[in-house]
Amino acid sequence: MRMPSIVSFALLATVLLADLPAQRGRRGQRPPQQPEQAAPAPEAKKEESKKPKAYLAVVGADVYLGTGQRMTGATVLVADDKIESVGQNLELPEGTTVIDAKGKIVSPGFICVLGNGMGAPRSAPFADGVNPFDPEIKQGLAAGITAFMAGSPGGGSSPSGSNAVIKLAYGDVKGMVLEENTVVAMNVPLSLADREKLEQAVKQAREYIEAVDNFPKTKAADPNAKEPPMPRGGETMVAILRGEKKLWINLSGGGFNPFGGRRTGAASDLPAIREALEISKLLGQGVVLQKPTSAWLAPDEIAATGSMVVISPRDRLPADPKDPDRTGSNIASTALLAAAGVPVAVTCPGGMFGGTGVGTGGILGQDLNTPHVDAAFAVRGGLDNRKALRTLTLDAARILGVDARIGSLEAGKDADILILDGDPLHYATFVETAIVNGKVVYEKAKEPLFRHISR
Amino acid sequence: MNMQHLPRSLSFAACTAALLALASARAAAQDARPIAFTNARLLTMAGEPIEGGTLVVRNGKIEAIGKDAVVPAGARVIDCTDMTIMPGLVSAVSSAGLTQPPSRRTQPTQQRGRRSMPMPMPGGGGGAQDKAATRVVDGIYAKQPVFGDLLRAGVTTLALTPPGSAFPGLGAILNPDGKSLDELTEQAEGFVQIGMSIDAQTKKLLKGNFDAAAKVLEARKKPPEPKPEEKKPEEAKPEAKKEEPKPEEKKGETPPQPQPTPTPDPKPEPKPEPKQDPKPAQPQQPAAQRRPEPPKNPNIEVLADLLEGKRRAMLEISSAAEMLHWQQVFETTPKFQRTLVVQSYNTQQGTIDEVLEQAKSFECAVLLPPTLSTTPRSRMLTHPAKALHDAGIEIGFLLGSNDATVKQTFFRLMELVRTGLPSDVALRGVTLVPAKALGVQERTGSLEVGKDADLLVFHGDPLTPSSELHAVWRRGQKVPEKP
Amino acid sequence: MARFLPSPQRFAWLVAGAGTFVPAQEANADAAAPAATHAHFAARLLPGEGAPIDDAVLIERGGKIVAVGPRRSTPVPADAIRHEHGSLWLSPGFVDLHHHVSGGGGDINDMTMPLNAEMRTLDVVKPSDDAIRRTAAGGITTTLFIPGSGTNIGGFGVLLKMRWGQPLEKLVMRELGAMKVAQGFNPERRSGDLGLTRMGSSEMLTQLLERGRDYAAKWREFDAGRGEKPELRPELEQLRKVFDKKVPVLIHTAGARDCIATARMFQDVFDVNMVLSHGCFDGWVAAAALAKRGTPVNLGPRMYEFDRYGRFVGTCQTYWDVGCHDMSINTDAPVVAAEELPLQAAMAVRLGLPYEPALRAVTIQPARQIGVADRVGSLEAGKDADFLVVRGDPLDPRNPPLEVYIEGTLVHRNGDVR
Incomplete structure (x- = not known):
């Protein structure tokens, strides 16, 4: 079902290119007498189930699809918990609840690839530990977050990890866990022995998958044939190779010494990045590089493997004065990677006052209370404003391996929608309404958090 | 309920005997005389308050009550002008006198996150227990001042709640006047305690044990078959071996019965249910000679009894989040006699009024802390008790586990009333509703003819700050002011 | 796919400028008087005090601001070196x-x-x-x-x-x-x-x-x-x-x-x-x-x-x-x-x-x-020429200062610091 990321990226790019001129048009200039533009809606309609669907429509807003495209004065139609269609002049089924969003901006909910709190337990099992009434959920929704990865991506010399993509479905236990363990992670550099073990594991997993694929044939030839046994401890690797789990590779990251300077030793993690890309080649598919400080030095190498990147545009690592051109962080990393075609997700700075949770300590602009500020810093580094939204939406979803469900406003995806009072990446923009799984779960006017602030 | 009834009558007899032996002749004579409380304001909990009414007590029972009730000849008359009489308090949830630190008290804060800790703790299930058949009363030391303190504060019926989540054991109903364990124990197996908690282990235990209990119940309902081996040979085979030693071990035990059948008549029958003994010699060998079934698990048997309607449960679900997790465990909650208990308002997990519909679906009373709550992380007050009452849910209140919390309760109720809860609901919530929760409403909880004379006599209205608890009567006996 | 490739010009500075550890040339800093006059033209100038000036010019000599005002009404010395910033804004440092x-x-x-x-x-x-x-x-x-x-x-x-x-x-x-x-x-x-x-x-x-x-x-x-x-x-x-x-x-x-x-x-x-x-x-x-x-x-x-x-x-x-x-x-x-x-x-x-x-x-x-308002904090005649060239709202993190001047000297171009 899942295709290798590189292929899917290429496909997506093609789709995007194909769609761009057609869908985007000139802002607000679309003549209403173009019925074929509204066509996707009825086509997308699926067979009605027995229970009548509850329809919700967000009407009249400028809609950022999350793919990098934008539609003016469009309608997002939601049926139960899924998006039914997005388009202009959609015909609304009878009994649709309509939210008038004229003059507003609509965006997919933000996805934070690294997070904690907001109703998620600290460790597995997640489904049995979520707290759907955690007040932090409202705070996260106020920040535009509708999903994040809780737990640990993992680490060590072989892929491991225990995590879950949590949705901020306030008051809904079942709706809160989108999927568990979509991500496993490991560290580089590896020792020679670990490297050997990894190669062995990949080889065994490949053989197993091949054997399983061929099993019907084998069985036909020999009715007594046994089903091939899963290699010992090989489940994770098999899942990675089958595209069921995303493999993250942790790099050192651009730490931030609070008092500046004194951090000249950390030269470059380019060798580590290359080692990670070697692993990617070994697997024959892209990996996710977590906080590769020097990624800006090798965007094309990363793109060639179909890998993706998690980065904080604000993590600062001064260059080594002895080798200034090949060391240190770069605020343009995100832009350079995106330009090379590498999907990037942004995360918070890792300093002592930043953090991947929503705090109430008073420091603003450094944690998940303002994820859009991190995307804004990607723009500061040269990324296109509209593409920057993808670092919080579709690309983030792909990096978590859940892009089939969330990350963009497209028919069939989960109805996780934000209604904003301005440009999604503007510092003063607030979430007015947040919808998760088709339900309105946050309204600025009804929660104490920011109700007192008016524009 | 015969067996539960038994210890009570025993203890009552013992109590009377003790009184006779210890107290003076005057006291004994007093006991025999009827007592008439006259000119009192009577808050009966069974109807409108009676102004200037008379309440007649004889042999520890209410003999007559009403505006026009006749004072019997020779009665000792107590003039209660300007006084209010209400039923004694029923504390349906408490940890009073538990010898170990009551882990359930501290656990909610640790397990469910403090104010400063916004997330639920990992699902480790530290508090999850699988000992539904263990009687909490067996772990108690009787000679503790807390019981007398509670009685003097107005608690005439006291429950003892086993601590922990999932199935921490069987709760007891205590006579706070008791001086020994026997006297203290009114019903050793008053109710099944069930505790919800947001962790995988608790959820697994809840689901697994209730499913198992449902199967046991199914088996019980089947007509007894002499030879079930034929039907289920695979199952029977391994059990058949186990069957062999049984008869020898079971020598002298009560005759085999398909299952214990508690009947309402209090026949003296020392141990009809050996499996419910907390430390039975052969806990795995219940009386079932002819039936080759797996050894009975007493913890499951207790639940089967519950499902069969022979027991009642206190079901502690303290937050909205726990409620939703409960519903995730049970799409439809099994049917059994129950009362919901909210131990404390946990705004970090949502208070119970956030899930009114779900709470309503339990079709039972809810016992709440007698306090207002707040919206999360703020001081904006909310009134969950009123919300539940307005939604048509019967509510009662928790009185805490010591006399200080009981004394505070009236002030707390005043606050709840001042903020919109009807005062009769507030008072029923500490008398009749908890009495029903414990299944003792036939005996106490309201001022009605035939019930025990468990009385609180107040100067003035109990829900005014100037009122004062003047006297506590338990079963027609005035409780001495000093121990 | 061509549209997805980076435009070389657009990103060239990001990489090229990155490693140069030489401070931006302080061309005028040490030059003996008389210093050259520089005129910076921009779509908008935020003086720091008072209303923004559209289509503005800032004239600087010897590290000090000589004049600030609308392009139409502000005389620009003939010998001034002209810096056209187009649609960009000027803001005080x-x-x-x-x-x-x-x-x-x-x-x-x-x-x-x-x-x-x-x-x-x-x-x-x-x-x-x-x-x-x-x-x-x-x-x-x-x-x-x-x-x-x-x-x-x-x-x-x-x-x-x-x-x-x-x-x-x-x-x-x-x-x-x-x-x-x-x-x-x-x-x-x-x-x-x-x-x-x-x-x-x-x-x-x-x-x-x-x-x-x-x-x-x-x-x-x-x-x-x-x-x-x-x-x-x-x-x-x-x-x-x-x-x-x-x-x-x-x-x-x-x-x-x-x-x-x-x-x-x-x-x-x-x-x-x-x-x-x-x-x-x-x-x-x-x-x-x-x-x-x-x-x-x-x-x-x-x-x-x-x-x-x-x-x-x-x-x-x-x-x-x-x-x-x-x-x-x-x-x-x-x-x-x-x-x-x-x-x-x-x-x-x-x-x-x-x-x-x-x-x-x-x-x-x-x-x-x-106590240094006579020198810094706003773009007014007589003050130090400490100013930024930005794409728009200088408070928006999306708009990095493209150029930073201290006392008329260019101390930073976007890309100098990664």
């Missing part, structure tokens, strides 16, 4: 009064004695430190590099221009920028063994300030030709400047109680120039009382208090609403990165502070509070 990172790291508190009025950060400035470069890259051209809040008096901070890699004297704007005092919380932790309570530290502070006040008074008398020449007390010489009102006091204070205590001490009891810095937590409760006194406040790095009603109460907005208008905003770098001062102002706007005062709070207002 930012001023941060609470900055700890120009010393190469860490060296900001001598933790032995509680009162260190004889110390100064001037001695630990490290002009080659990367932090200075980054700070300038963020558009912050002037900072007050102060000691930490570990002791009651940490010493004297130095007022610096963020001219990375230049000799120290080119950075220093005023050797004694401000005396750093810390009230409450931090100095209580381990500030020697005296003054571990607020009572104690208040008393010790008062005693020293009284000595300083009397010492300064004696010298003033002597200078005015009255009285004997006082004995020179080197340890009080710096403090003397405070009481001569040549150097203000910047007081680390948070919480309403301490805010009032600070205002009482440094406004009512001692007559000095002061700035109340931080004012966080529930400090806003005292804002009305501070407004009455006209207390200059320098708010941050905390931008809100999560209050008892579950609200994000914006600190700056609350002070502003009750009339505390002498307001600046800080980073307390490294608490918030030094280059993120404009983000701090942006976050204040997010939480309800109007835009105008937010911009002023990182430009002209801090310059006034520290």
